[in-house]
Amino acid sequence: MKLDELTKGVFKYNPIFYLVLGLCPLLAVSTRVDNALGMSLGVFFVLVSSNVIISLFRHWIPSQVRIPCFIVVIASFVTIVELFMHGYAPELYGRLGIYLPLIVVNCIILGRVEAFASKKPVFDSFLDAIGMSIGFTLGIVGIAVCREVLSTGKIAIFGYTLVPTFTQSPSVMMILPPGAFLTIGVIMALINYRSIRKEGR
Amino acid sequence: MPAELIVSHSPHVRSDASIDTIFYAVIIALIPATVCGIYLFGIRALYVILVCISSAMLTEYVAMRLMGEMELSIDDLLHLRLPPPTGVIITGLLLALCLPPNIPLWMAAIGAAFAVAFAKCAFGGLGHNIFNPALVGRAFLMASWPVAMTTWTKPLTYDAITTATPLGLWKMQDIATPYMDLALGNVSGSIGETSAIALLIGGIYLIAKRYIDWRTPLSYIGTVAVLAFVLGQDPIFHILAGGLFLGAFFMATDYVTTPITRKGRIIFGVGAGIIVVVIRLIGGYPEGVCFSILLMNAFTPLIDRHVRPQVYGVKRKSFFVSSANK
Amino acid sequence: MGEELKRILGIAIPLIIVCVLSGAALTASYDLTEERIEAVEQEKITESLSIIFPGASFTATDDYYSATMGGEEMGYAFIAEGRGYSSTIKTMVGLYPNGTIRRIYVVSQSETPGLGTSIAEPDFTSQFNGKRIEDVRLRQDGGVIDAITGATISSRAITDTVRERAEVVLNETR
Numbered sequence: 001m002k003l004d005e006l007t008k009g010v011f012k013y014n015p016i017f018y019l020v021l022g023l024c025p026l027l028a029v030s031t032r033v034d035n036a037l038g039m040s041l042g043v044f045f046v047l048v049s050s051n052v053i054i055s056l057f058r059h060w061i062p063s064q065v066r067i068p069c070f071i072v073v074i075a076s077f078v079t080i081v082e083l084f085m086h087g088y089a090p091e092l093y094g095r096l097g098i099y100l101p102l103i104v105v106n107c108i109i110l111g112r113v114e115a116f117a118s119k120k121p122v123f124d125s126f127l128d129a130i131g132m133s134i135g136f137t138l139g140i141v142g143i144a145v146c147r148e149v150l151s152t153g154k155i156a157i158f159g160y161t162l163v164p165t166f167t168q169s170p171s172v173m174m175i176l177p178p179g180a181f182l183t184i185g186v187i188m189a190l191i192n193y194r195s196i197r198k199e200g201r
Numbered sequence: 202m203p204a205e206l207i208v209s210h211s212p213h214v215r216s217d218a219s220i221d222t223i224f225y226a227v228i229i230a231l232i233p234a235t236v237c238g239i240y241l242f243g244i245r246a247l248y249v250i251l252v253c254i255s256s257a258m259l260t261e262y263v264a265m266r267l268m269g270e271m272e273l274s275i276d277d278l279l280h281l282r283l284p285p286p287t288g289v290i291i292t293g294l295l296l297a298l299c300l301p302p303n304i305p306l307w308m309a310a311i312g313a314a315f316a317v318a319f320a321k322c323a324f325g326g327l328g329h330n331i332f333n334p335a336l337v338g339r340a341f342l343m344a345s346w347p348v349a350m351t352t353w354t355k356p357l358t359y360d361a362i363t364t365a366t367p368l369g370l371w372k373m374q375d376i377a378t379p380y381m382d383l384a385l386g387n388v389s390g391s392i393g394e395t396s397a398i399a400l401l402i403g404g405i406y407l408i409a410k411r412y413i414d415w416r417t418p419l420s421y422i423g424t425v426a427v428l429a430f431v432l433g434q435d436p437i438f439h440i441l442a443g444g445l446f447l448g449a450f451f452m453a454t455d456y457v458t459t460p461i462t463r464k465g466r467i468i469f470g471v472g473a474g475i476i477v478v479v480i481r482l483i484g485g486y487p488e489g490v491c492f493s494i495l496l497m498n499a500f501t502p503l504i505d506r507h508v509r510p511q512v513y514g515v516k517r518k519s520f521f522v523s524s525a526n527k
Numbered sequence: 528m529g530e531e532l533k534r535i536l537g538i539a540i541p542l543i544i545v546c547v548l549s550g551a552a553l554t555a556s557y558d559l560t561e562e563r564i565e566a567v568e569q570e571k572i573t574e575s576l577s578i579i580f581p582g583a584s585f586t587a588t589d590d591y592y593s594a595t596m597g598g599e600e601m602g603y604a605f606i607a608e609g610r611g612y613s614s615t616i617k618t619m620v621g622l623y624p625n626g627t628i629r630r631i632y633v634v635s636q637s638e639t640p641g642l643g644t645s646i647a648e649p650d651f652t653s654q655f656n657g658k659r660i661e662d663v664r665l666r667q668d669g670g671v672i673d674a675i676t677g678a679t680i681s682s683r684a685i686t687d688t689v690r691e692r693a694e695v696v697l698n699e700t701r
Contacts, residue, residue, distance in 0.1 A: 061545070062538045069545045076549035080556045087563035090571070094635060169305070171345035172642060178344065182319070189323075347642065348676055373667050485680060 005124050009131030015108045016139030016184075017191055022108040026140050027180040028099045034157045036144035038092040040137035042085070042100060046077045047109050048129040051117040055125035058118050070113045071104070078103045108136060143183045151175035220288075220327075223412050223456075227291055230403035231451065234298060237399040238392035241356040242302035246392045250297040252306045256313040257293030264322035288327050292316055295335035295451060298393025299444055299491065300342070303354045312342040332498045333458050336491050343491070353389035366390045367442040368487040383441035394444040404450030413454040420467045421449040424474025432482060445477065448490040458498045465501075465508040473497045571634065572606075572619075578632045579604045579621035591696050594621070602629055605696050609688030611636060612643050612680040620689050626697055628655045628663065631689060636681075643681035651675060651682070655689065660697065663690040 015021045022043075029039040050073055054061075061069050082100050085093045093100065103109065112132055117125040148155050151174035155163040173179050239246045293313050300309055316338025324330040343350045355364045367378035367388050382388050386396025393400075407413045425445060426436040439445075453459060453473055460469050473493040480489025576585055576592060583594040583601050591605035602623045609616055614637040621629035633647035645651055654672050655663060664670025665683050674682035 057545075060541055062541055064538050065542045069542055072542075072545050072549050076552055079553055083556050083560040083564070087560040087567060090567045095637070097637065169308075169346055169349065172347060172639065173341065173344035176344060176639065351676070 002124070002127060005127040006131040009128060009133075009135040010138065011135070014135040014139060015111075015132050016136060017188055019108075019111070021111055022106045022136060023184070025099050025102060025106055026143065026184070027177055029096060030140050030144040030147055030180055030183075031151070031175050032095075032148050033141060033144045033155055033162075035092070035095050036140045037137075037157070038085075038089070038096055039099065039103075040133065040140055042078075042081045042096070042103055043106065043108065043136055044130075044133040045081055046074060046103055047112060047133050048126065049077045050074045050109055050113050051125040051129035052122060054113050055117040055120060055122045061118070066118060067110075067114070070110060070118075074109055074113065075104045108132060143180065143187065146183045146187075147174045147179050151179060224288055224291055226407060226410055226412050227451070228294065230407045231291075231294055231298070231393070233399035233402045234393040234396060234447065235294065237386050237396040238298065238302070241386055241395060242354060242392055246302045248306060249300055249302060249304060249309050249392060250294060252309045253297035253300070253313040254290055254293035256310040257289045257296070257317045260314040260317040261289045261322065264318055265326070268322065268326070289317060289321075292321065292334045292338075295393075295447075296338045298447060299335065299339050299391045301350060301353050301390075302392050303352060304342075304346075304349055308342060308346055308349055312338040315341045328457055330457055331501075332495055333452050333455050336452060336495050336498075339491050340495060355389055356387055356395065364389045366487065367438075368481065371438070371442070372481070372487040377435070377438060378442065380437060380441060383438070388442075391444060391447075394447045397441045397446050400446035400450060404446065407450065407454075413450070414463065414466055416463055417453050417459065417466045417470045418449040420470030421453050421474050422446070422470075424471045425477050428475060428478040432478065434482070439478070439481070443481075443488045444490040448473075448494055452490075452494050453497070458501060460501050460504045460508065462505065462508050465504045468504050468508065469497050469501065472500065575619040575632050575634050576604050579619055579630055590699060600624065603696055603700060605692060606634065607688045607692035609684050609691075611638050611646075611684040612678070613638055616646070616681070616685050616688065618685060618689055620693060622660075622693050622696060624700065626660050626693075628658050628660065628689070628693065631655045631685075633685070638681045639678065642675070642678040645675045645678060646681050646685050660690055660693045663693070 009015065013019055016023070016026060025039055025043075029035050050070070053073055054070060078101060081103070082093075085096075085100065112128060116128050120128070145155065149163060150171050153167040153170040154161060154165040171179070174183070235250065239250075296313050296316055297309065300312070316334040319341075320332050320334035320337035321327070321330045351369075352363050353366050353369075365373065367383060367390070370376040370378065378388055383395075384397045386399065388395050404413075404418060408415045408418075422440050422445060426440050429439040430436040449470075453470060460466050473490075473496075476493035476496055477489045480486060480492060486492075576594075577583075580594040580596070580601055583596045585592040585594055585604070591603045593603055594601040602621060604619060604621050607618045607620050616636040616638070617634040619632045619634050621631070623629055631652050633652065636644070636647055638644050638646065658671060662671045663686055665672050665674045665679070665686055667674070667679075668683070670686070672682070672686050
């Protein structure tokens with residue numbers, strides 16, 4: 001079933017909570033929901049383009065130099081994203097900072113290209129990339145929601161307040177790296193708790 | 202066979218000390234400092250202590266239920282038929298003693314809940330934790346609400362006049378505090394850390410009862426004094442000010458999170474002492490007792506591995522060989 | 528030899544093609560965005576300059592901008608850049624020729640949110656208005672600027688970089 005290629009990245013093999021990939025940008029950028037959305041957009045574009053391109057050329061790329069080829073392709077797409085974001089979304093560009101170019105080394109992208117796109121047809125790779133991007137987006141935005149609420153006492157996306165301020169003294173730690181580790185840990189614990197109980201029955 | 206000829210396995214010497222009796226002794230030893238804190242900072246301090254203890258107990262109860270280690274009905278809870286909540290009371294009390302007296306009560310409650318849930322229960326409960334739960338709670342509060350955690354009140358005024366701690370005054374404005382005030386506790390600071398004498402009484406009680414090893418506090422406080430003196434600081438000020446006595450007698454001697462051998466305990470104390478002086482003299486914070494013990498907690502498994510008691514009848518080997526051969 | 532060469536070329540040529548294509552794509556997107564990026568960067572500077580000296584016109588030199596209004600010299604504006612607690616803090620500074628600060632404006636920083644970020648807020652930055660350069664130090668360093676509680680490092684970083692750059696610029700203008 002083609003649809004499986006799409007949905008597996010969202011739940012069953014969620015890149016963050018199941019594959020535990022791409023934690024580096026996750027820790028850094030999940031401080032605010034709009035940063036997380038911006039990052040997801042970047043990852044979405046890079047992952048889909050790289051997967052499709054690599055899948056298209058998978059028969060021409062010699063296996064000895066496949067990793068350099070993948071990295072060159074990925075790095076090019078990342079740089080393209082970076083240039084356009086600098087020009088057209090300068091504020092987001094400023095806030096994502098170094099983590100935008102670091103999409104290059106986001107393991108999700110190289111991981112999917114190597115494990116999936118270099119072996120599968122174009123359309124499957126396209127679906128896989130979309131599924132994985134959605135999975136990544138769900139993970140990073142979910143964590144960002146927890147962290148932003150707890151660390152600022154509100155949620156504001158691109159200037160629109162979604163959750164109004166409910167406390168005057170939010171927890172500063174949640175916006176610092178330990179807050180990200182804690183949030184990921186708690187969410188993973190809940191997921192595991194649920195799956196253990198499911199198995200038990 | 203006559204009964205007197207039966208030889209049983211070790212241990213041959215038995216004592217009444219159980220986990221519970223030791224924990225009760227620690228609570229008794231903390232009474233002077235607690236009373237002192239309530240006297241100095243008023244009823245507000247008592248509220249903080251009560252909130253911390255109840256939040257810690259409640260959290261442990263919920264965590265045990267979730268982990269399926271305790272089967273209690275609502276009826277048991279209503280009639281207070283709970284298993285003795287020994288360790289967790291100490292965690293709550295110790296956390297309260299190292300909080301500023303005017304901290305918002307809900308923050309104290311969150312701190313205690315965090316300490317028990319994440320530093321104790323998440324590692325598997327009593328005896329399995331790597332870090333001292335009370336200090337993890339304090340470090341969490343410090344990172345979360347730095348302003349509330351560094352707003353100190355003047356003792357004996359009971360009306361929340363904010364002021365700096367002796368270490369803060371020393372670090373930021375180069376003002377020394379008289380020894381007498383430091384010893385009696387007539388200075389601003391955390392609820393239970395200000396009176397060196399009250400803490401010393403509790404500490405000596407525990408040492409006399411042999412529930413804690415004198416080596417840890419002595420090497421810890423001694424290192425701070427010597428290092429402070431060598432670096433041109435006032436050693437007496439540095440051992441009396443801040444939370445050093447509280448940390449040295451009640452936290453660096455924790456059974457679970459500190460080394461088990463005598464040599465290991467001395468290494469622990471010296472290491473923690475060095476970290477305290479380094480943080481106080483060149484770190485960003487004026488006080489470093491909390492982080493010094495947490496950092497040394499992280500080294501504890503390593504210390505225990507390298508400093509093993511000699512096996513009886515085996516030739517002494519060089520220090521690192523035993524682990525290198527593994 | 529022929530076989531070996533063929534094998535090497537078989538590996539190298541695809542890699543070269545990938546690199547050339549990537550290079551072409553990058554050149555194209557650079558061309559497409561270059562003007563736009565320059566405009567964005569210029570706009571940032573213009574915006575902060577107009578916050579420091581509203582309504583003035585500026586002439587740029589190597590290190591600073593001279594602000595004039597109606598032919599009369601108002602002062603200088605320059606960027607002071609220095610390492611903060613967790614980021615590089617970039618501040619636009621307005622300076623009167625007599626050595627007092629007109630006003631400062633934080634252009635970019637990413638300090639600890641909720642603590643260090645307060646250095647960009649008017650409560651903190653307005654302390655600099657009308658202060659002599661030599662007084663621009665934290666109170667505990669013998670100056671007149673109050674540090675933000677819990678963010679001494681960020682406060683000291685911005686205060687010191689502003690003072691140091693201001694001294695350099697003032698010397699250059701004399």
